[in-house]
Amino acid sequence: MRLANLTLFLPLAVFAQNPPATPKAAAPEDLTGYWVSLVTEDWRFRMLTPPKGDYASVPLNAAAKRIADAWDSAKDEAAHTECKAYGAAAIMRVPGRLHITWENENTLRIETDAGSQVRQLHFGQPAGQSREPQWQGYSVANWQIFAARGNPPRGGYLKVVTTGLRPGYLRKNGVPYSANAVLTEYYTRVTEQNGDTYLIVTSVVTDPEYLTEPFTTSTNFKGIPNSSGWNPTPCSAR
Secondary structure: OHHHHHHHHHHHHHHHHOOOOOOOOOOOOOOOEEEEEEOOOOHHHHOOOOOOOOOOOOOEOHHHHHHHHOOOHHHHHHOOOHHHHHOOOOHHHOOOEEEEEEEEOOEEEEEEOEOOOEEEEEEOOOOOOOOOOEOOOEEEEEEEEOOOOOOOOOOEEEEEEEEOEOOEEEEOOOEEEOOOOEEEEEEEEEEOOOOOEEEEEEEEEEOOOOEOOOEEEEEEEEEEOOOOOOOOEOOOOO
16 A cells, blocks of 8 residues: 555656746746847838838738828827837837846846837747737747757747737838737847857748738847946837
């Protein structure tokens, strides 16, 4: 009887001694810290507000082009929707700084000084159906690990899928995305031999309402040692 009882409870004891690692503890790469944008491409779309009708390289359908052609920053200001170009589908392309921290063991937090936005990346917590659309939507994150052996795991990247977006702009000049848009992102940290660190964010926006095909961009950030230069600013429609 004693042997049977021991066999029954042994798996529970082993599990208690080796609980599953939290997403924070299981991270194959450390994405936390301060990062600054490196604008190495699309300078005229990112550093300046492009003129109305300039939506080169974005695969817009006819309905989206009509909306972009009618863009009026004054109307956005009057409607208090200046943050349309700072939603999750576009915010990583806005030049500025990021501050990435762990909000808790299961939630990674990204703050941007451009537009003073806050994103929360939730690990293993699917979005509820009743959530109100938000500029930053609802983001579900998962580590993609190259090799699970070893402690810590050897390499990997972060995949994030964001839904529940409030309609906004892919570019500041009114290039639209709809509430049906889905943003898929891949975050990769790279460390050079001299110790410099870089964060590469590949973003794929799919939108059956306004895009004829997925819109893909790759945005680079460089790690910086502290908050020097951190300058939160409000959203701007111009």
